[in-house]
Amino acid sequence: MAQIDLRRKLSVLADAAKYDASCASSGTSKRDSSNGKGIGSTEGMGICHAYTPDGRCVSLLKVLLTNFCIYDCAYCINRASSNVERARFSVDEVVELTLNFYRRNYIEGLFLSSGIIRSGDYTMEQLVLVARKLREEHDFRGYIHLKLIPEADPRLIEEAGLYADRLSANIELPRDEALERLAPQKSVGVIKKAMSQVRRRGEEAKPEKRDRKRPPKFAPAGQSTQLIIGADGAPDTEILDRSASLYGGYGLRRVYYSAFSPIPDASSTLPLSKPPLMREHRLYQADWLMRFYGFSTPEIGEATKDGMLDLAIDPKLAWALNSRALFPVDVNRAPREMLLRVPGLGVKSVDRIISIRRWRTLRLEDVARLCRGIDKVRPFITALDWSPGGLTDAIDLRQRLTPEPKPVQLSLF
Template sequence: MSFERTLEKLTILADAAKYDVSCSSSGSKRTNTNKGLGDSSGMGICHSYTEDGRCVSLLKILLTNHCIFDCAYCVTRKSNDIQRAAFKIQEVVDLTIDFYRRNYIEGLFLSSGIFKSPDYTMERLIAVAKKLRTEENFNGYIHLKSIPGASDELMREAGLYADRLSVNIEVPTISGLKLLAPDKKHEDFIKPMLKVKNEIIQYGEERKIIKSTPKYAPAGQSTQMIIGATGESDKDIMYSATHYYKNYNMKRVYYSGYVPVAEDSRLPAIGTQVPMLRENRLYQTDWLLRFYGFGVRELLNNDHPNLDIDIDPKLSWALRNLQQFPVDINKAEKQILARIPGIGMKSVPKIISARRFRKLNWEHLKNIGVALNRAKYFIVCDSSHWERRDMDANIIKGRILQNSVGKFRKEYGSQLSLFN
């Protein structure tokens, strides 16, 4: 096949893959010990920056954008009038190796439209990963998108070659899925998720006894929800995410704002796009649930079904629960410190360690990295020059927003003036 045709396929199928955001990874340590190609470290593979500032990337493509389904929200839906293409198995293998040797990528994220049947599609995805591992001796990162409805046998085999597996739940609620993807069944998404979860547990237990037991999906599994295609509230979305974290041991749930791709009466109008800030608030909420000890009902409930767009979810919770503040920074336990706006999880152990030697004041907290423009309304410490406690939630919110805008203008005003 000509280079021009391969390039044309790559253009089409890489562009179609951009709607899938669940391509980051962490936790996989596939060390190169057999003089093979590549080495998947635990720092993660994605189009972003690692903690040490290193930019990492992967080849992110679809095997094909042909699909037997007609999901309203999907650009590859069978009724959509788009240019279609499909890679052969060996073409994907060759592209991955060629790109790796040119130092373009550090791994592969491979998804696909569903053609012929879920099992047929999943077999071809696995064949790519198997060839890379067994024939090319490739030790780099591989993320395979699991196909809803694929058999248990194929899901088991996929985890032996891939670092991470993911089944996109696509729509947060069953009712939303029925509306926008009536050809699909909710259980077709759940079955492979459950299989992967059980295999990870089983292989993990066996490795404790038999060290030669192969690794199974060492970076775990993830899923993705499309936000804004149907009318789910933020509460519906995060309750659903919590369910998948708890019951299927998800490493990550990703939230992808709906991008209008076709005219359909069931969908938001063309030109109506989900604000990026809503995605950001959902990720912040997800972070609070996973690392800060919050329960989902504390942040979202019937009285507060949607997140505040103008302030982050921890500040929003604190303003609704002012009776729990102020907190004495020199006495509070770790769990309480983590709930104070302006104090992150990196600052918490620093505060606990530092206060063993002396009582902390505003200056100490500032040096530790606490964002005092928010935290000062919710804490007391070894300082008394700012101890006003007569402000209600609306006043505090207004002052924080005003200070944030003022700080932004002070730091970036000169740059912004260049574009006026």
């Protein structure tokens, strides 16, 4: 292959990395460089590549080491049989790009993944070498997220966790049989084994209060994974069940959902069209309900049709409309877990309500000041001066709370 310049490599390999959604930096510990030593920081604002749960925007250089790959996963644009432009960075090129982009204030960290070249061990060695050089030779204090090659030697995974803030190994598909069929060179068991190793080492790295000597940090921002949506026939409830088991079994910080995107020269076993992006959005909302609002997957599933989330309304509102016998709730007396189930009330709003009601009885206008919009909240609560009456059970309540569809410009051609 003819040599291509660094700018072209960056264009090819940054574009190839866009299909991996699992690159956020929430939960990382600070590697502070405010003392004038070291390069980079995990704090601050920059290019909007990823958001942390507290709203900070974290800029990441998100690239592949290479899009050459010896695997032939049917759903992957970079599979061995794919007719795409190929490129490969050297280890030093990724290191220099990261440092140069940081010095220009374009990024605050690196997300590095790769196609499989030669073998899993060789590829993982190259990824770890990038992180090691950044940390040890350049004293880089910014955020590093490394994609694991699950079949690599456990010693390489161990080393990766010593240099990276976060690690991720993608489960890829909700159904095990689909992964075996569409990616025969990958093994669900091997992926889960690598995830188990990361969880175990992360737990070992947590210091006990009585420990005088703290153990070395290991992937302090934890691990994440990605599920591709719409490449197999799994309904949303099955996807959420899989996510719940991953959170519980491997202590994941995040499960990311990526809508399947048809690729050139695709296998006949794949769908011809991509799922609506709103489906991906609803899965993220449902995932949030499980993680922060106390919802179980069966509860979310109660408001689905044939296992699919309602695309017209968010899953919390869908559940509330399906569970009207539990409403309205009194904002001055209801427990926190019930207030969290009121449509339109977020975690911060609920915590403010609980804090303020210790000192005075809340009116509807008080609730309105504590949430983003009162229209969705009003039918499901009572306050000192408010009762929804028959509004909670109104036949047309869904219609009232469903946003009007945006007008579409018609084409004459």
